[in-house]
Amino acid sequence: MAAAAGVSRSAVSFAFNSPHRISTATRDRILAAAHEIGYVPNTLARMLQAGQTQSLGVLLPQSLAKIMENPYYARFLMGAGQVCDQEGFTLLLTPPLRESMLKAIPYAAVDGFIVCGLEIDQGEVSELERRRVPFVLVDSDPQENVPSIGVDDRGGAREVVRHLLELGHRRLAVLSIDPGPEKAVRGYRGPLGRRLAGIVDALAQAGMTMADVALAEVPATRTDGYRATRALLADTALTAIVALSDILAFGAMDALHELGVDVPGQVSVTGFDDLTESAWLRPRLTTVRQAIATKGRTAADFLISAIRGEDQHPHQLLSTSLIVRDSSGPAPGH
Amino acid sequence: MAAAAGVSRSAVSFAFNSPHRISTATRDRILAAAHEIGYVPNTLARMLQAGQTQSLGVLLPQSLAKIMENPYYARFLMGAGQVCDQEGFTLLLTPPLRESMLKAIPYAAVDGFIVCGLEIDQGEVSELERRRVPFVLVDSDPQENVPSIGVDDRGGAREVVRHLLELGHRRLAVLSIDPGPEKAVRGYRGPLGRRLAGIVDALAQAGMTMADVALAEVPATRTDGYRATRALLADTALTAIVALSDILAFGAMDALHELGVDVPGQVSVTGFDDLTESAWLRPRLTTVRQAIATKGRTAADFLISAIRGEDQHPHQLLSTSLIVRDSSGPAPGH
DNA sequence: CTGAAAGCGCTTACAG
DNA sequence: CTGAAAGCGCTTACAG
Known part of the structure; x- marks a missing residue:
């Protein structure tokens, strides 16, 4: 490129980066030549030199x-x-x-x-x-x-379960996310672990343990929530479903709707996350908001x-x- | 780095990239030294040299x-x-x-x-x-x-409007996306232009023109679809809403639902795109699927x-x- | 199996 | 205002 314009490499660089360090005439000549031969400074080389990528x-x-x-x-x-x-x-x-x-x-x-x-x-x-x-x-x-x-996953989960307990629910099902094979080795971790801990907290205050609630662990898609809920309802006479994510709650609502179960008349459903869609759902979803x-x-x-x-x-x-x-x-x- | 391990730069490079071109002993020594001083090959430099970024x-x-x-x-x-x-x-x-x-x-x-x-x-x-x-x-x-x-935006729009016309709808409203200020200068372009053209095609076959339908142009959010629909219903006695995107159709359904208007008994609604959510909506959304x-x-x-x-x-x-x-x-x- | 050298393209003090 | 030189870090023929 420098050769094509008949100037030094620095002149070319200045033309592109530091217009003031070069005469307008030269700059124009360089830019014209660049356009002519289709030259354009290489992005990677610039980044390497600058030490940053933006x-x-x-x-x-x-x-x-x-x-x-x-x-x-x-x-x-x-x-x-x-x-x-x-x-x-x-x-x-x-x-x-x-x-x-x-x-x-x-x-x-x-x-x-x-x-x-x-x-x-x-x-x-x-x-x-x-x-x-x-x-x-x-x-x-x-x-x-x-x-x-x-x-504060733990606090959120604690609050929503407490809310259900206060409403008189005792037959709860937890719709949880499958932690994968790692769980066996390391136990629950991350947000899931904290949410489960919050549930345990709330149950304890009502003299209950996880043994008193139904637990389904599924992948985190809407369809999984739907299927798990159908299975859950077939097995158990429950009055509330605590979904550990809104998406699972959506699936639960789909199943309930399809089975003609009244929400919240017969079964209450809660989510976790407060996705935008949760407020558009009918009935609108009770959930734990995280920002x-x-x-x-x-x-x-x-x-x-x-x-x-x-x-x-x-x-x-x-x-x-x-x-x-x-x-x-x-x-x-x- | 090369100095730290007491070898040449190439040896270091080989240790990281071409293990077979170097003795295992040397390689281990280099990798150990690298770990020691926290050396790691620079990503940008590698990309520049390789001429690709993956x-x-x-x-x-x-x-x-x-x-x-x-x-x-x-x-x-x-x-x-x-x-x-x-x-x-x-x-x-x-x-x-x-x-x-x-x-x-x-x-x-x-x-x-x-x-x-x-x-x-x-x-x-x-x-x-x-x-x-x-x-x-x-x-x-x-x-x-x-x-x-x-x-095929045009074909899709043509088909959905034809569908409504065949169902006997004549009082249509088009819920369209605001093309921005460019429209005045250049007319409709891109997908929006093609979809509108498809609508014109279908209307023409029924002896109608765009002048025979209500047109609302709004930003492409659900809330905008909601608001526009409320405004539209206040003005016009329409029987069908052709939304140019599913999101706008969702908003329209929200408004209709809120006003107690039966869909599709009183007003039909169609979308465009077929987002995943469209099949979950109640009533499930008639729409144009694009893959x-x-x-x-x-x-x-x-x-x-x-x-x-x-x-x-x-x-x-x-x-x-x-x-x-x-x-x-x-x-x-x- | 190893080392000195050139090169990937650029930018930026530095001296003129 | 301009040009020769060093340098951003790496990789890869090439000769030993």
């Missing part, structure tokens, strides 16, 4: 296909995206490579990582530390000296500050709150 | 926040993501930079671009060509010699083939089909 990585615990199917992530990415929009960052979605989040890290050219849903640390944290790239864990079990953002978009925003904010070298509070716990709508009511005969 | 860019027409709020894009990205998962690519979401898709291009270090919803080409195409980076336009008005993927995920998959497939230098068919038009469900029925008294 891009935030989102390290995801599942395949892109699964993530994009999940309204929870849509909302989380909306929040993170808001900050990126503002600050001129792009967002690199990085799913596991050959089942491993760790293996995906070296292929992401980004200025920082938002690490989503890391339940068992297989070295991801130390790999990130080794790279000296800023990062923040979202919804993981907090670790000493590792920046993280989470929500998903805020979580995304907070994560991106933290990261961008860290990238700029500003110090930030390393741990954040966002609150949850019970949103009582129309899908929960007094237990029949209460 | 990443696909998605050039988006709106802010990340708006994109992630839109179930249409969630589904599209799911499809594209599926292919990326399979091929080990990451996905870089690239929203406009300072309102411009063109300006965003130089900051995306990717092997190829999926260009979404480019309605008026402001030089994006020639910039992409200049960079000699593979790309494919999605849902744009097709251009000569530019790879593109689209769906959104397939579109995403096709785009990513095309791109990855192009990156690998395989030739591909440069234009693809996916079909649409009318899905008749429960939200459309005979016009009252027909």
Whole structure:
């Protein structure tokens, strides 16, 4: 390129980056020549030289296909995206490579990582530390000296179960997410573990234990919620379903609707998350609100500050709150 | 690093990339030293050297926040993501930079671009060509010699309106998407233009024109669909609402439900897209299905083939089909 | 199996 | 205002 315009490489660079350090005439000549031969500065080379990419990585615990199917992530990415929009960052979605989040890290050219849903640390944290790239864990079990953002899952679950107990429900079913094979080895972890702990808390106050409630563990899709609910109703005379995510609650409502069971007259249903759709559902869903978009925003904010070298509070716990709508009511005969 | 291990730079590189070209002992020594001093090969430098990033860019027409709020894009990205998962690519979401898709291009270090919803080409195409980076336009008005993927919007719109006309509906309202200020200058373009053209086709066959139907143009959110429908019902005695997107149809149903209007007894409602949620809605939504995920998959497939230098068919038009469900029925008294 | 050298393309002090 | 040089970190023929 420099040759084509008959100038030095620096002149070319100045033409593109520092117009003031070069005469207008030369600049025009260079730009014209560039246009002529179709020259354009290489993005990667610029990034390498600048030592920054203007891009935030989102390290995801599942395949892109699964993530994009999940309204929870849509909302989380909306929040993170808001900050990126503002600050001129792009967002690199990085799913596991050959089942491993760790293996995906070296292929992401980004200025920082938002690490989503890391339940068992297989070295991801130390790999990130080794790279000296800023990062923040979202919804993981907090670790000493590792920046993280989470929500009060336990408190939320406690509150919603208490709400049902106060309404007189005693025959409860918990529609839970299948923790996968790891559970056997390590027990419940992450948000699921905390939510279950919250349920146990609430039950204890009523002199109950998990043995007193029905438990179904299924993958986290609407159809799974639907199927599990049908199975549950066939087995048990229950008066309330505590779904550990709104999506599962949607599926439960589908099943109840189809079977002609009145909600909340015969059976109450509660969710967890408060997705946008939950308020559109009929009956409108009683659920635990977590500020998903805020979580995304907070994560991106933290990261961008860290990238700029500003110090930030390393741990954040966002609150949850019970949103009582129309899908929960007094237990029949209460 | 090389110094720390007491070997040459190449030895280090071999240790990481070509284990077989180096003795196991040396390799172990190097890896140990690397671990010791926390060395890890720089991602950008590797990419620059390799001339590839293993990443696909998605050039988006709106802010990340708006994109992630839109179930249409969630589904599209799911499809594209599926292919990326399979091929080990990451996905870089690239929203406009300072309102411009063109300006965003130089900051995306990717092997190829999926260009979404480019309605008026402001030089994006020639910039992409200049960079000699593979790309494919999605849902744009097709251009000569530019790879593109689209769906038969016109045919779909024609079919759904014909469906309503056959059911005896004559008092129609079209719930359309606001084309923004560009419309005045250039007329309707892209998917919206094609859908409107399809409506005109169908009306013509019944001896009608756009002047015979009510038209509301609103932003593409559920709430906008809701509000517009309330306004429409206040003004007009209509028997059918043709929404140009499912999301708008959802909003219309919300309004109808709230006003106690029976669907489809008093008013029929149709959508466009066939989002997953449309089949869950009550009454289930009659709509035009476009294979959104397939579109995403096709785009990513095309791109990855192009990156690998395989030739591909440069234009693809996916079909649409009318899905008749429960939200459309005979016009009252027909 | 190893090391010196060139090169992936760029940017930015530095001296003229 | 311009040009030769060093450097951002890596990888890969090539000769030993």
